[in-house]
Amino acid sequence: IKTLLTFISPAGKEYSKADSRWLVSDPIIVSVEILTVVLVSLIALLLIHAILNDKYYRHFLQIALSVCELYGGWMTFCPDWLLGSPHLDTSNWLHLWIYLLFFNGLWVLVPILLLLQSWFRLRNLHALRSDTTATKKKKKL
Known part of the structure; x- marks a missing residue:
């Protein structure tokens, strides 16, 4: 852990040259990072498990994590742009x-x-389900 922190600290200081909010406790940055550390990290760990074990909820978590990341980025930069x-x-x-x-x-x-990956996977699953349903209906006739 100490080695990781030794690496992260200079990287954070260097990045703060581009975005000075990382030098202080900017309430927007702190709020987004608290949410990221608590919620998004848990979703990411569950997603890793779901991918490695081919779980049915993989794409739900992948969509949730992606939306969280995009929203977090928006909330980090949009207020400053405004x-x-x-x-x-x-x-x-x-x-x-x-x-x-x-x-x-x-x-x-x-x-x-x-x-996009989740979109195409879910679309393909829906098409497969629709084809199976249509085949079953034809057999009943």
Whole structure:
């Protein structure tokens, strides 16, 4: 744990150069992170279990986790955008393109890809169920 914290602390300090809200106890950031640590972490652990054990509730958890991540990202950045981004350093290309856009973009891209995966899987299951139901109806006739 100490090694992990030693790694995370400098990374957090470096990221705070792009988003100064991470240097202080910004109530929006703290609120989102409390929810993330408590609820989203539990959903993520359950999702790992569901994926590894091919559980029926896998896509429900995957959708819930993805929506939580997208909502958390929105609530992290939208209030600051509405204020004119006073806490975001967009003047430095590294802070803007790598820290703010690339790394935060991953937190948008991955949930969207997971949502699409669940969408197509559920659509295919529905189509399979519809085909099975239609076949049963034809046999009864």
